[in-house]
Every structure is written in structure tokens, then in C-alpha cells.
Amino acid sequence: MKYRRQDHKNPRVNLTPLIDTVFLLLIFFMMTTTFNKESQLSINLPEVAGEQPVEQQKPIRIIINANGNYALNDIEHSLINSKLDTLERALGKLIKNQSDLPLLISADEQAPHYAVMRAMEAARNLGITRISFEAQQRVDDE
Numbered sequence: 001m002k003y004r005r006q007d008h009k010n011p012r013v014n015l016t017p018l019i020d021t022v023f024l025l026l027i028f029f030m031m032t033t034t035f036n037k038e039s040q041l042s043i044n045l046p047e048v049a050g051e052q053p054v055e056q057q058k059p060i061r062i063i064i065n066a067n068g069n070y071a072l073n074d075i076e077h078s079l080i081n082s083k084l085d086t087l088e089r090a091l092g093k094l095i096k097n098q099s100d101l102p103l104l105i106s107a108d109e110q111a112p113h114y115a116v117m118r119a120m121e122a123a124r125n126l127g128i129t130r131i132s133f134e135a136q137q138r139v140d141d142e
Contacts, residue, residue, distance in 0.1 A: 059102035059132070060094050062087075066108040068115035082115065087122045099127035106134040 063071040071078040072090055079086050095101050103123050107116050123131055 057102055059104040060091070061104045061106055061134075062091070062119045064105070064107040064111045064115045064119060066110040068112045070115070070119070082118070084118050084122060087118065088125055091122055091128075092126055095126060095128065100130065101128065102130040102132065103128050104132055104134050 061073050065071075068082050069078055070082060070087055070090075072094060079090055105116065105119050107119075120131065
């Protein structure tokens with residue numbers, strides 16, 4: 001019996017079963033993977049105890065109430081609206097091109113996050129770099 005010799009110069013590999021296997025593995029991993037949602041993260045913020053730092057200059061104070069309304073330096077003189085440009089104009093009148101003044105943000109614990117971020121954005125746009133946040137010191141119940 002005479003066997004025919006195969007040509008070894010151009011061997012061919014059939015990739016179809018390999019591609020099918022890769023797709024099946026991909027589908028399997030996509031179906032069995034669980035994804036964590038950011039809303040399920042648990043964050044415990046640190047508590048600090050100590051004395052209040054002594055400021056050399058009187059800071060400009062932005063007061064944010066629970067509704068997200070702003071007041072500057074005095075809670076009785078609130079801004080007419082909560083827009084960024086209104087806050088920037090009022091803050092600009094107080095600092096008078098002195099961006100080295102300290103800024104104190106006093107936000108209610110129920111204040112919306114966007115209101116605090118808007119106050120920080122207004123300070124950044126005016127070049128204020130010395131920003132601090134006001135909080136009450138926790139009284140330990142012992």
C-alpha cells in the first residue's frame with residue numbers, strides 16, 4: 001500500500017473550536033461574576049478630639065443651612081439664591097483680591113453635598129487655598 005505524503009510546508013490549524021471555547025468561557029465568566037456597587041460601601045468617618053487651632057486672621061465664613069442656602073459671615077444676611085455665580089460675586093466682594101484669607105465652611109449636617117461642593121468650587125475659582133470646615137466637638141457620654 002502506498003501512502004501519500006503530506007505537504008508540511010503549509011500546515012493549517014483550525015481555529016473554530018478554539019474561538020467557540022473562548023466565547024463559552026467569556027459567557028460563563030460574565031454570567032457568574034458579581035459586581036459591587038459603590039452605594040453599598042460602608043464608610044466610617046474619623047472623629048477628632050483636641051483644641052481648636054488659633055487663627056491669626058479672621059476667616060470668611062460660608063454658612064450652609066439644611067436646605068442648601070448660603071450666608072456669608074452672618075446668618076441673618078443670606079444670599080438671594082444658591083447659584084454658583086451669586087456665591088462667587090458675594091465672596092469676591094468680601095475677599096477684595098486677597099486670596100490668602102482663610103475660608104471657613106460651616107455646613108449643617110443635613111446640608112446637601114452639592115451645596116458644600118459648590119462653596120468649595122467658588123473658593124477655588126477665586127483662588128482661595130486656605131479652606132477649613134467647622135464642626136462641633138462631640139461630647140462623650142460617660
